[in-house]
Amino acid sequence: MQQQWALITGASAGIGETFAKHLAAKGWSIILVARRADKLNNLQAHISEKYQVICKTLALDLSHNNANQKLFQYCQDHKIHVDMLINNAGYGVPGDFDAVNWRTHQDMLQVMLNSVVELSHLFYPAMKQKQAGFIINVASLAGLTPSTAGHTLYGAAKSFMIKFSHSLHLEAIDSKIHVTALCPGFTYTEFHDVNGTRSMVNKMSKKMWMSADDVVEQGLKAVETNQAVCITGWRNKTIATLTKLLPEKVIRYLMKGSVAKFRKR
Numbered sequence: 001m002q003q004q005w006a007l008i009t010g011a012s013a014g015i016g017e018t019f020a021k022h023l024a025a026k027g028w029s030i031i032l033v034a035r036r037a038d039k040l041n042n043l044q045a046h047i048s049e050k051y052q053v054i055c056k057t058l059a060l061d062l063s064h065n066n067a068n069q070k071l072f073q074y075c076q077d078h079k080i081h082v083d084m085l086i087n088n089a090g091y092g093v094p095g096d097f098d099a100v101n102w103r104t105h106q107d108m109l110q111v112m113l114n115s116v117v118e119l120s121h122l123f124y125p126a127m128k129q130k131q132a133g134f135i136i137n138v139a140s141l142a143g144l145t146p147s148t149a150g151h152t153l154y155g156a157a158k159s160f161m162i163k164f165s166h167s168l169h170l171e172a173i174d175s176k177i178h179v180t181a182l183c184p185g186f187t188y189t190e191f192h193d194v195n196g197t198r199s200m201v202n203k204m205s206k207k208m209w210m211s212a213d214d215v216v217e218q219g220l221k222a223v224e225t226n227q228a229v230c231i232t233g234w235r236n237k238t239i240a241t242l243t244k245l246l247p248e249k250v251i252r253y254l255m256k257g258s259v260a261k262f263r264k265r
């Protein structure tokens with residue numbers, strides 16, 4: 001197989017780490033990006049040894065304005081053509097809108113909106129020139145369901161990601177670049193530990209949860225077959241379908257009584 005590079009943001013844990021392992025197992029060379037250098041280095045050692053592929057790490061905080069340019073420059077300097085870009089880094093900020101300071105909101109928008117769009121904009125032209133490439137934007141089921149109080153910007157940011165990915169998916173068809181918005185529901189990762197909602201979400205039925213392995217398998221299959229939006233698991237697909245079919249009032253009522261319980265205010 002010709003050497004192919006996958007660049008994964010948020011690769012130090014959870015879904016990003018799992019993408020790295022699955023792609024390495026398929027023979028891809030990997031660039032791991034996140035803030036925690038120690039975690040990235042451990043994963044790099046594991047991947048290089050177990051899968052015998054090239055794995056590079058770049059410890060970067062994507063909330064910093066110049067982080068995307070640094071990442072692009074790193075690839076230019078190392079003559080790396082990115083064949084697959086996985087915009088996965090993300091997190092939830094609990095609390096009501098006005099209770100969260102502006103800097104926290106700003107950082108979240110930088111990581112979950114600006115970085116996703118800028119990295120796509122930076123790496124897309126070379127994919128277009130090659131007439132091949134894959135972009136996965138890890139969004140969420142929360143971007144497809146009605147809003148609830150608390151975590152104010154999360155669902156909004158994920159909706160943006162889905163709309164952006166869908167437009168790019170349509171634009172990219174002639175260039176043979178596959179673009180997919182991956183929309184997982186509740187997934188076992190560090191996500192809920194980081195945002196302090198683990199004890200709340202643990203009360204939810206285990207049936208609502210998926211493993212990161214399952215999410216990644218479905219995401220890779222979706223981008224290979226060029227699906228614009230991939231909702232993982234039949235339960236999440238059902239929720240997304242009901243959201244489209246039922247009157248908004250009914251959905252809002254159901255959301256208020258169920259998912260809202262797991263949103264910290």
Ligand SMILES: NC(=O)c1ccc[n+]([C@@H]2O[C@H](COP(=O)([O-])OP(=O)(O)OC[C@H]3O[C@@H](n4cnc5c(N)ncnc54)[C@H](OP(=O)(O)O)[C@@H]3O)[C@@H](O)[C@H]2O)c1
Nearest residue numbers: 010012013014015034035036062090140186187189190191
């Ligand atoms: N888990 C779920 O239930 C779920 C459901 C739907 C969607 N998602 C989405 O899935 C994606 C991955 O989340 P996950 O569940 O795998 O959570 P996770 O285990 O907490 O992983 C999040 C990753 O993002 C990285 N990250 C966070 N802030 C960053 C920053 N400023 N700069 C660079 N990297 C940063 C973290 O690394 P460092 O801390 O080392 O920087 C980590 O590698 C997110 O976009 C999330 O919104 C998750």
